[in-house]
Amino acid sequence: MTTSCFHCNEPVPKGTNLFVSFDSSSHPVCCAGCQAVAEMILSDGFGAYYKHRDEPAIRPDEHRFDWEIFDDPAFQKDFCRQLENGSYRVDLLVEGITCSACAWLIEKRLEQTSGAVDPQVVTASHRLRFSWDPSRAKLSVILQALSALGYRVRPWNEENAAEHFATELRSLLFKVGLAGIAFLQVMMFAVALYAGEMSGIDESHRSLMRWFSLAISIPVVFYSAEPFFSGAFRALKGRSLTMEVPVAIAISLAWGSSIVATISNSGEVYFDSVVMFVFFLLSGRYLEHRAQHRERQTLFSLAAWLPTSALRFVDGGFQWVPSMAIREGDLIQVLKGETAPADGVLESNAAYLDESLLTGEHLALKKLAGDRIFAGTINTGESFCYRMDTPTEQSQAAKINELLGAAANDKPPISQLVDRIAGAFIASVLVIAAGSYWYWSASAPQDAFWIALSVLVVTCPCALSLATPVAITSSILGFKKQGILVTQARSLQAIDRVDTLFLDKTGTLTTGELRVESHEILNASYSVDRVLDIASALERESSHPIASAFNGRDTAIIPSDLEIVVGEGVKAVIDDQEWRIGQPGFCDPQAQPEAVVAMSVNGTLVAKFVIADTLREDIFNEVAALKAQGMEVVLVSGDHQDTVASVAKAAGIDSFYAAQKPEDKYRLLQRYRGQGRRVLMVGDGLNDVPVIGGADVSVAMSSGAALARCHADVVLNADKGFGLANLFKSAKRLNLTIKQNLGWALLYNLVALPLAVMGFVPPWAAAIGMSLSSLIVVLNALKLSR
Amino acid sequence: MESLYLLIPIALVIFALIIALLFWAVRSGQFDDLEREGGRILFDDDLEESKRDD
Numbered sequence: 001m002t003t004s005c006f007h008c009n010e011p012v013p014k015g016t017n018l019f020v021s022f023d024s025s026s027h028p029v030c031c032a033g034c035q036a037v038a039e040m041i042l043s044d045g046f047g048a049y050y051k052h053r054d055e056p057a058i059r060p061d062e063h064r065f066d067w068e069i070f071d072d073p074a075f076q077k078d079f080c081r082q083l084e085n086g087s088y089r090v091d092l093l094v095e096g097i098t099c100s101a102c103a104w105l106i107e108k109r110l111e112q113t114s115g116a117v118d119p120q121v122v123t124a125s126h127r128l129r130f131s132w133d134p135s136r137a138k139l140s141v142i143l144q145a146l147s148a149l150g151y152r153v154r155p156w157n158e159e160n161a162a163e164h165f166a167t168e169l170r171s172l173l174f175k176v177g178l179a180g181i182a183f184l185q186v187m188m189f190a191v192a193l194y195a196g197e198m199s200g201i202d203e204s205h206r207s208l209m210r211w212f213s214l215a216i217s218i219p220v221v222f223y224s225a226e227p228f229f230s231g232a233f234r235a236l237k238g239r240s241l242t243m244e245v246p247v248a249i250a251i252s253l254a255w256g257s258s259i260v261a262t263i264s265n266s267g268e269v270y271f272d273s274v275v276m277f278v279f280f281l282l283s284g285r286y287l288e289h290r291a292q293h294r295e296r297q298t299l300f301s302l303a304a305w306l307p308t309s310a311l312r313f314v315d316g317g318f319q320w321v322p323s324m325a326i327r328e329g330d331l332i333q334v335l336k337g338e339t340a341p342a343d344g345v346l347e348s349n350a351a352y353l354d355e356s357l358l359t360g361e362h363l364a365l366k367k368l369a370g371d372r373i374f375a376g377t378i379n380t381g382e383s384f385c386y387r388m389d390t391p392t393e394q395s396q397a398a399k400i401n402e403l404l405g406a407a408a409n410d411k412p413p414i415s416q417l418v419d420r421i422a423g424a425f426i427a428s429v430l431v432i433a434a435g436s437y438w439y440w441s442a443s444a445p446q447d448a449f450w451i452a453l454s455v456l457v458v459t460c461p462c463a464l465s466l467a468t469p470v471a472i473t474s475s476i477l478g479f480k481k482q483g484i485l486v487t488q489a490r491s492l493q494a495i496d497r498v499d500t501l502f503l504d505k506t507g508t509l510t511t512g513e514l515r516v517e518s519h520e521i522l523n524a525s526y527s528v529d530r531v532l533d534i535a536s537a538l539e540r541e542s543s544h545p546i547a548s549a550f551n552g553r554d555t556a557i558i559p560s561d562l563e564i565v566v567g568e569g570v571k572a573v574i575d576d577q578e579w580r581i582g583q584p585g586f587c588d589p590q591a592q593p594e595a596v597v598a599m600s601v602n603g604t605l606v607a608k609f610v611i612a613d614t615l616r617e618d619i620f621n622e623v624a625a626l627k628a629q630g631m632e633v634v635l636v637s638g639d640h641q642d643t644v645a646s647v648a649k650a651a652g653i654d655s656f657y658a659a660q661k662p663e664d665k666y667r668l669l670q671r672y673r674g675q676g677r678r679v680l681m682v683g684d685g686l687n688d689v690p691v692i693g694g695a696d697v698s699v700a701m702s703s704g705a706a707l708a709r710c711h712a713d714v715v716l717n718a719d720k721g722f723g724l725a726n727l728f729k730s731a732k733r734l735n736l737t738i739k740q741n742l743g744w745a746l747l748y749n750l751v752a753l754p755l756a757v758m759g760f761v762p763p764w765a766a767a768i769g770m771s772l773s774s775l776i777v778v779l780n781a782l783k784l785s786r
Numbered sequence: 787m788e789s790l791y792l793l794i795p796i797a798l799v800i801f802a803l804i805i806a807l808l809f810w811a812v813r814s815g816q817f818d819d820l821e822r823e824g825g826r827i828l829f830d831d832d833l834e835e836s837k838r839d840d
Contacts, residue, residue, distance in 0.1 A: 052828050100822040104829045122819050170812055177808045185801050205790060212794050216801060 005030035007038045007150075009056030014540065015558075022047060033060040037150040044112070046105055053101035060096075060150030067140035067147070069325045076139065079155035080132070087117070087133045091156035094128045094146070095308060097121070106151060113137070113145050127156055152308040154324065169289055172227075176286045179224040179279040182216050183272075189213045190272035203265070210262045213271035221255050225278045227285070246426050247281065247465045253456050267450060273770060280466060280778070284473035306375055306397065310341040313385075328388055334373075335383040342375045343390040343397075352381030382564070421742065425464065429456070429753075436757045444759075451759045458756040458766040463748060463773040467741035468493075470781040475734040477785040482726055483717030491697045491713035493738070495731035498680040498697055500672055501626060501724075502665075505637035505644060507684035507701055509651050510613035514549040517612035522605050531607045533557055535599055538570045538581045546597060549611045569597075577601050584608075613643075615650055623652045625725045632677075636660050636668060638687055666690045682716075682724065684708055699724070730784075737784055741777045748773045 003012045006020055006027035019026045020038045029035045037060045041049055069075055080088040097103060103121035110119035110130055115137025119130035132139060143153055189209045196206055225248075232248035254270040254277075261267035310323045313331035323341040326332065331347070334340050340353070351367045355377045367373065373386045375395040392398065437452035472489045479486050486492060503509055521531060532550070537557040539547035542564055559572035559579070569582010580600045584591035587600035597609040623633055635656035637644045644658035657668060669691050672679050681688065681695035685708060692698040693711045700712035709715050716723050752769055755761050761769070811817065 048829050052825055100819075100825045101829070103819075103822055104825070108829075120815075122815075123822050166818065170818070173817055174809060174812045177812070178805060181801065181804055181808065185797070188797075202787065205787060208790060208794060212798055215798060219805070 003028050005034050005056075005059075006050075007034035007057050008059040010059060022050060031059070033150075036060075037148070040148050041105065044109065046108060049101045049105045053099050055098035057098060057102070057150060058096040067143040067322065069322055070139045070143055075155075075324075080139075083131065086135075087131045090128075090130055090132045090139070092128045092153040093156045094121070094126050095152045095154070096150060097123060097126045099123065102151070105149060106146065109145060109149060110142070113142055116142050128153065129156075154308065154322070165289075169286075172282070172286050172289055175224040175227070176279070176282045179220050179275060179282055182220045182224075183275045183279045185216050186213050186272050186275045193269070207262075207265055210258075210269050210271075213269060214259060214262050217255065217258075217271045217275055220275050220278055221251060224282060225251050228278075228281070247277075249426065250465070251278065257456075268766075270770075277466075277774070280774075281469060284469040287473050287476060306392070307339045307341050311335065326388060328391060330388045331385055332388055333383055333385045334379045336379060336381065339378050340373050340375055340386070342388040342392055343395040344373050344386045344388040346371050346373050346384065346386045348384035348386070350381075351379065351384035351386075354378040354380050421464070421746075425749075432753065432757060440759065447759065451756070454759075454761050454766045455753065455756045458749075458752040458761055458769055463745035463770075463777045464742065466774055466777050467745050467781075468738050470778050471734060471737045471741055471784060474781045474783075474785040475730060475737075479714075479727075479730060482723065482730070484723060484727055484730075485702070485715040485717070486713070487715065488713035492731050492734055494678070494697050495680065495728060496735045498678045499630070500632045500634065500677040500679045502634050502636050502669065502672075502679055502681040502683075502691065502695065503653070504681075504683035504685065504688050505635060505639055505647050506613060508682050509619055509635070509647060510615050513614045514546060514611050515614050516549050517610045519610070520608045522607060523601075526606055531599065534574060534579060535581055535607075535609070537574065538562070538572055538579060538599075542570050546611055549597075549609075578603075613647070615647065619651045622725050626728070627652075629728065634672075636665050636691075638665075662687045662690050666694060669694055699727070734784060737781060741780055744776060744780070745773060 004010060005012055006022070006029050008030060010030050012028050012030045016028070016030060018029045018032065018035045020029055020035055020042065021027070022038075022042055029038060034057075037057070041047075076088075079091050081091075082088055094106065097106075100123050103123045106121050106128060107119045110116040110128075115133050117131040117133065119128065121128050132142065146153060189212060193201070193206065193209055193213075195201075228244050228247045228251065231244035235245055251274055255274050257267070258269040258271050258274070261269050307323055309320050310326050311318045311333040312321050312326055313319075313333070314321075318333050326342060332341065332344065334351075346367050346369055349369050351373070353365050353367055353373065355365055355374065374397065375392065376397040433452050433455040436455050437448050440451050441448040472492060475492065476486045476489060516532070519528065519531070521528060533553055533555040534557060536550045536553040537555050537559050539550040541562055547570075557574060559574050562570065562572035564570050565582070565586065568586040569580055571578060571580040573579070578601070580587045581597060584596065584598040584605075587598040588603055588605045591598060591605060597611055598605055599607045599609070627633055632655070633653050635644060635648045635651070635653045637647075637656070637658055638660050639658060641658040644656050648654075648656040657664075660668065665688065669679055669681070673696075678696045680697040680699065681691045682699045682701070683689075683692055684701040688700075689708050689711060692700060692708055697714070698712045699714045699716055700708045702709065702715050702717045714727065716727070748769070752761065752766075756766065816823070
């Protein structure tokens with residue numbers, strides 16, 4: 001059994017003897033970094049953090065550096081705003097916040113720090129805001145206190161869309177809240193009025209309740225319903241008829257006629273219907289916005305995937321500085337396992353880099369002096385030095401970002417069924433209402449207004465306009481129970497028309513974890529267990545991705561004289577014999593080069609291992625099910641031809657494209673789309689982001705990159721299996737329900753309209769019909785949430 | 787039923803008060819971070835205790 005670290009919950013490496021004491025017992029930790037942070041937290045009296053946190057902490061960056069750059073006034077002006085009393089309001093983005101316990105810890109720690117007043121953390125957006133008094137402490141000193149707890153900060157960018165989004169969400173919440181409270185209040189009067197209608201009510205009491213309903217509905221119509229009016233206005237200005245137009249018309253007509261009825265003390269009032277209608281429509285909007293917000297608030301600027309600190313050469317030595325401080329021409333050292341902070345040219349002789357950020361391929365690439373090193377790539381070998389030659393904004397990583405912007409712009413619009421119906425529907429209703437007014441004003445002028453009103457009310461597009469949003473809202477809730485997070489509700493309707501699936505390999509078809517797929521023992525005197533134990537002992541110290549395939553064995557073997565040979569393998573002495581593991585040529589000079597990991601003792605081969613990415617469970621059945629639905633499934637990967645071919649075969653996919661760079665993937669998408677295909681893309685990496693931005697529908701895995709998640713329409717919970725077939729099935733159900741709803745709403749109108757035109761429907765019956773038709777639509781939609 | 791003339795205006799005043807309360811709550815950020823609020827009570831209690839232990 002491996003023990004896990006008290007602080008970060010990662011496994012404690014063998015031979016580590018670090019402990020912290022808490023609650024009168026001693027707990028193991030995995031590294032000095034975790035130990036320092038945990039001791040700091042405990043000695044400050046914040047033990048409650050460990051008791052109540054829901055998520056383990058992120059393993060702290062072990063590098064200590066000063067935050068001097070934050071004392072530079074030119075740098076400060078981006079995130080500090082001077083307040084009237086001379087102090088500053090500081091807004092920072094804190095990395096490493098995992099749950100509300102972190103927020104508490106940060107706030108408490110800062111409250112004890114001189115110079116920082118009234119700290120506030122928003123867990124969801126990872127934002128920290130506090131007032132800073134420059135006369136009491138330097139900003140760098142305050143940040144030092146935070147970094148001692150294992151949190152890193154960078155300036156909060158005001159243009160950050162998350163900020164804007166949060167404000168929007170607040171205003172929407174208020175609109176919903178107002179409509180909801182008003183709804184309860186108006187309903188109470190409405191019940192009294194309905195009861196009065198049946199058993200008789202004093203004229204003055206009826207009038208009183210109508211006037212108060214009117215008063216309560218005023219803020220709902222003018223404030224809560226404002227998005228519908230401005231949306232309708234925009235649509236009309238652009239000479240189109242969206243669903244917001246009938247919504248706005250319905251609200252104004254029903255409300256306007258209720259006012260006329262209240263003032264003239266005749267006819268019927270519909271204040272309850274108006275307020276309920278606004279409340280239902282807004283609730284749907286609010287839920288959809290919150291789901292989007294959840295994904296977007298995760299860090300999604302370029303800086304989020306570059307390291308926070310860099311090792312820069314200054315004054316004859318390397319020093320840790322925040323990555324924000326490095327410039328072109330700086331000599332930068334990247335330690336083993338760390339991420340390159342900028343684009344530049346390699347100055348060391350050789351280096352091994354994992355460029356999965358750009359290519360999706362996780363196996364290391366060998367680079368020689370003079371080769372280009374890209375920001376965001378991970379050093380899988382020994383440390384190396386390179387010179388930065390491109391500003392961060394022009395790095396390859398930044399270009400992926402730009403490509404994404406371009407892709408998102410030409411994302412095909414989703415035409416909604418209801419929008420197509422809406423135009424014709426409104427136009428004909430208005431014509432019919434005007435026609436019946438004209439007809440009746442000739443024969444019965446005193447009834448003409450009320451009949452025309454009945455026509456408008458009875459055909460109220462409430463049911464029609466509720467049909468789609470309530471179905472979507474309720475299916476979003478249903479999806480959530482299956483581990484599917486929908487961020488762009490409109491995309492759910494497009495899923496039904498998808499005919500081509502683009503799948504990424506790593507992280508989508510596979511889990512991204514390497515494992516030993518098969519082994520071949522060449523020397524019968526060693527048992528399989530013994531061989532795997534030795535391999536695991538040898539690879540324990542290595543940070544090469546392949547080494548992780550051998551993890552998870554509990555062995556007591558302690559190798560001595562262990563040496564890691566970059567790009568070759570590992571050698572060590574066990575029981576006085578020299579063991580090697582790695583490239584076949586490294587283990588035995590006579591061995592044929594092969595795509596396997598070899599192991600040898602004293603220069604003779606003992607075993608060969610085939611390492612492979614773990615395929616997701618059930619993927620074959622999932623793909624078969626999708627193909628049975630008539631879907632063309634295409635595997636698109638940045639990986640080598642052979643690997644991609646074998647994964648495609650294992651998953652039962654016929655067509656695949658290997659060695660695809662982000663721009664290639666995007667071009668492929670455009671080609672398919674040019675042929676009239678509707679493409680759904682499933683991906684998880686940054687290299688998929690442009691395609692995710694541009695596909696008809698995009699799906700990201702929850703384990704994937706934050707940038708991929710926040711641009712995807714749907715996020716699948718990776719732990720719960722692939723779930724794509726489920727998504728299609730649920731989307732089909734949703735579309736069926738929408739069609740049922742629309743069908744019902746149209747049918748109702750077709751029956752009621754002639755009756756109203758003929759003057760058979762008194763306004764009160766029209767109001768009941770209207771409410772009832774909406775109710776049926778809502779109830780029909782609710783079954784989707786189960 | 788004369789009481790209605792008093793009670794209904796009172797209801798309207800209460801309605802206005804609730805709206806004002808909601809407005810204040812939303813404005814002061816109480817709904818910004820819904821995950822956070824549930825845990826708040828646990829933390830502050832424990833901090834007091836551990837300080838007393840010291």
